[in-house]
Amino acid sequence: MKDGIPLEIDVVEASASKIGSVDFDNLIFGNIFTDHMMVCDYVNGEWQAPSIQPYGPIQLEPSAKVFHYGQAIFEGMKAFKDDEDQVWLFRPEANFERFNRSSKRLAIPEFPKDMFFEGLETLLNLDREWIKKGFGNSLYIRPFVIATEPGVSASPSKTYKFMIICSPAKAYYSGEVRVVFAEKFSRAADGGVGYAKAAGNYGAQFYPTNLAKEEGFQQIVWTDANTHEYLEEAGTMNIFFRVGNKLITAPTSDRILDGVTRKSVITLAEEFNIPVEVRRVKVQEIVEAAEKGELKEIFGAGTAATINPVKGFGHAGKKFELPEQEDSYASFFKSKLMAIQYNKTEDKFGWRYAVKER
Missing domain, CATH: 3.20.10.10 (D-amino Acid Aminotransferase, subunit A, domain 2)
Structure with a gap:
C-alpha cells in the first residue's frame, strides 16, 4: 500500500518450475534458487515500480559502478513454514531498517518500506512451495542492491538495481566449528x-x-x-x-x-x-x-x-x-x-x- 493505494507489482511467472529437480534433503547452502526474483530499478532520482520475474541472469555494462567502486549492500532473512502451512518471517522490520542503514552508509538511496514488504510477500507467495515444513528447513532470503550506472568516475552511481532472490536452506554449518x-x-x-x-x-x-x-x-x-x-x-x-x-x-x-x-x-x-x-x-x-x-x-x-x-x-x-x-x-x-x-x-x-x- 502507498497512500492507501495498493502497489502495482508486475508479475511474470516462470514457464515451468524447477522445484521437482531439487533434492531438499541434501541442500548446499546458497547454491539453489527458487523460480522467481524481485527486481526494482532506481532511475531519474526515484525507485520505479517493482516487478517479479523468473529467476535468471541480469545484464550490466562492464563499466557499471558496482564493479569499480563496490557500491553494493545486502541483507539475510529467513521464511519458515509451520505445521498448518502458514509462512512466517522473523523480525523482518529489523532487517529492513538495517538494509537502509547500510544503504545510507554506502550513499545508496534508501528503499521504500511499502515496496520492500509488498514485493517480498508477493515473491514468497509465488514460491511458497519452496518453503518446507519441519525444524531446520527454511527459505533463505537475500535482498540486495547494486550500483548500475555506467562510468568509471569515482562518484556515487545515479542508477541502482534492487533485487530479492531466495534459496531453500537447511543448516548453514555442518560439522564442528x-x-x-x-x-x-x-x-x-x-x-x-x-x-x-x-x-x-x-x-x-x-x-x-x-x-x-x-x-x-x-x-x-x-x-x-x-x-x-x-x-x-x-x-x-x-x-x-x-x-x-x-x-x-x-x-x-x-x-x-x-x-x-x-x-x-x-x-x-x-x-x-x-x-x-x-x-x-x-x-x-x-x-x-x-x-x-x-x-x-x-x-x-x-x-x-x-x-x-x-x-x-x-x-x-x-x-x-x-x-x-x-x-x-x-x-x-x-x-x-x-x-x-x-x-x-x-x-x-x-x-x-x-x-x-x-
Whole structure:
C-alpha cells in the first residue's frame, strides 16, 4: 500500500518450475534458487515500480559502478513454514531498517518500506512451495542492491538495481566449528563500514579466513583494529562467550554488525534470568578463563546459522578445546528461537510476521 493505494507489482511467472529437480534433503547452502526474483530499478532520482520475474541472469555494462567502486549492500532473512502451512518471517522490520542503514552508509538511496514488504510477500507467495515444513528447513532470503550506472568516475552511481532472490536452506554449518582470534588482520575500523552489510566487508575477509582454514579453523573472531586486544564478531556471526554461568558479548559499534539474532539472544537471556553482559571483551580474559576451566561455551548467532556452537579456539599459537555442556546455552537459545520461528510457542515479543496467502 502507498497512500492507501495498493502497489502495482508486475508479475511474470516462470514457464515451468524447477522445484521437482531439487533434492531438499541434501541442500548446499546458497547454491539453489527458487523460480522467481524481485527486481526494482532506481532511475531519474526515484525507485520505479517493482516487478517479479523468473529467476535468471541480469545484464550490466562492464563499466557499471558496482564493479569499480563496490557500491553494493545486502541483507539475510529467513521464511519458515509451520505445521498448518502458514509462512512466517522473523523480525523482518529489523532487517529492513538495517538494509537502509547500510544503504545510507554506502550513499545508496534508501528503499521504500511499502515496496520492500509488498514485493517480498508477493515473491514468497509465488514460491511458497519452496518453503518446507519441519525444524531446520527454511527459505533463505537475500535482498540486495547494486550500483548500475555506467562510468568509471569515482562518484556515487545515479542508477541502482534492487533485487530479492531466495534459496531453500537447511543448516548453514555442518560439522564442528573452531575459530581463531585475529592477531594481524582486521575486519573493520572506527569510522568505517563495519556496521553495514556492505559486500566489500565480506570479500575483504576471505583471504585471512583462507589462512585460518589452512590452520584447521573454520572462522576468525575479529579483534579491534587498533590493538587486537578486544574480541568483536566472527566472520558471519556475532559471537557470545559463556564464562561460568554468565553470558558476555561485545557491544555494537561502527565496527560491529547489529545482528538480529544477537539482539534476540540478549532479550531471551534477560527473559529467562540468564546473566548477560554487553561490554568489551578482552582476548586475554577469554584465554585465561579457558586456562582456568571457567570458559564453558562460545557460540555464534546469525540469520544463516541461527545459533552455532564453537568447539574450540586458537590464539597466539595455542589451541583450546571447550568441554561438552549438558546445560548448553547454545542449545537452549536455539530451541527457544526456533520454537518462535516455527510457530511452536507463544511469541510474547511480537517477532513473528505472518505472510498472508493471496
